[in-house]
């Protein structure tokens with residue numbers, strides 16, 4: 001536990017000592033801010049239109065703004081996550097510091113958890129920026145706060161799952177760029193699986209569809225916590241971290 | 256303190272370490288001497304639990320590297336071939352991080368960071384980023400991290416490589432100063448380094464132990480062997496190098512002769528003596544008596560490879576891997 005904390009601290013310091021964290025935050029703030037603006041504008045326009053037509057309908061901010069913004073953030077996450085995880089192990093392997101970590105009296109799992117938590121915290125901090133946007137909604141209206149909280153829980157779960165996969169892929173290369181590209185490819189694959197499955201109704205399409213990260217996130221964006229989605233994300237996190245552990249071990253047998 | 260038995264490490268294609276055995280007593284400084292690719296780093300990586308041996312066993316302070324890796328790791332300080340440094344950390348921040356990894360905390364951690372910084376002469380750069388340090392300072396920070404938890408055993412992989420002569424001397428002094436408290440294994444391919452720092456030497460080549468001996472005995476054995484460069488011009492001109500070589504080989508006390516170069520009708524040989532023989536006089540006489548011109552005759556230093564050859568060839572009775580003490 002103490003060792004996990006030591007590794008965690010080291011990783012967080014290193015994220016915030018380099019331009020990575022700030023670059024990602026700026027990139028994310030910009031894009032998520034833009035989407036927020038677009039959906040709010042649409043919402044306002046629709047509101048005015050319906051008013052002018054003389055039959056004002058009750059419009060739901062959650063439905064019109066919160067949900068699409070959360071869905072977009074979930075997609076932006078696919079781009080962010082490779083950039084967060086690519087260096088985690090690849091850089092240690094390249095510079096040889098992996099020898100220090102592995103020959104210190106700590107367990108592999110402590111190294112892995114420390115790194116993964118650090119990545120998760122950075123990801124959460126970046127997400128936090130978009131929460132500021134959404135918080136503005138409360139100043140002008142009365143959105144339901146529960147779907148928001150559920151949505152962010154979903155984003156964290158989805159992030160944790162992709163971060164675990166990214167951490168694993170980072171152990172397979174000495175080259176950050178390769179690790180990042182590989183992670184992005186897999187994240188993208190897990191995303192488009194959703195489209196693939198919508199073309200077919202056979203069993204295989206169901207199976208493929210089940211692996212789609214976005215399909216599991218969508219209910220969260222509507223404020224619905226379905227235990228089968230939670231189970232999916234949590235087991236993907238375990239799988240990712242487990243693969244990382246095996247990869248770290250086999251690295252030693254081979255290298 | 257360290258015991259290695261039948262250690263073998265195979266990679267996908269090569270066998271890097273082939274059935275080696277040795278022991279190191281508590282408090283000794285042992286030099287691990289061998290040319291590039293001999294398997295020094297591989298052996299050290301097995302000892303430090305970085306990777307498991309393919310077969311055989313290794314233990315440190317009575318703990319097996321496979322069965323009790325945590326106990327082994329606690330007792331070892333390791334300086335890998337490339338010092339494991341984070342360029343974006345300050346020196347003191349880095350040493351504190353390594354100290355924590357090794358299980359130190361609180362006041363003791365602060366105290367040790369101060370102590371090793373003093374000892375390895377990096378206290379004056381403790382607030383500098385490691386990425387901005389010179390090679391010599393980095394090497395010393397590497398040493399400092401290896402001793403931060405005051406380990407029983409120190410494993411140093413080429414601690415002086417890439418340093419300038421002054422830094423090399425400082426580092427050697429530093430290592431000598433660490434002796435006594437620590438059992439030290441250091442690897443090198445520089446012969447004089449072993450003579451200067453170590454009490455015992457384990458010579459390895461191509462993954463096998465060629466000899467283990469005290470440094471004192473080794474230097475005596477090597478002193479007994481003389482290597483001489485001889486340049487000869489056979490006046491008759493037609494005579495080829497082979498004939499000259501076989502003539503030189505017949506000189507008493509010569510163990511072997513190698514043709515190094517041949518041009519303008521002159522041949523350059525290198526001759527080595529048997530243990531304890533001087534051959535320069537006899538070589539000169541035999542060249543002159545054959546009616547050839549002697550162009551040059553000078554003693555040369557044995558290269559590391561030749562040391563192995565002469566060690567193995569003069570001790571044909573001694574099987575490789577045997578301990579001669």
Ligand SMILES: Nc1ncnc2c1ncn2[C@@H]1O[C@H](COP(=O)(O)OP(=O)(O)OP(=O)(O)O)[C@@H](O)[C@H]1O
Nearest residue numbers: 255266269271289290291292293294295296297298
């Ligand atoms: N990761 C690896 N994968 C495959 N082969 C390796 C690996 N590391 C080392 N080898 C091979 O194992 C042999 C021994 O290498 P090792 O690094 O132990 O030698 P060394 O004595 O440390 O040499 P040097 O003086 O160059 O550091 C070499 O033939 C090398 O090519």
Ligand SMILES: [Mg+2]
Nearest residue numbers: 295296297336
């Ligand atoms: Mg080496």
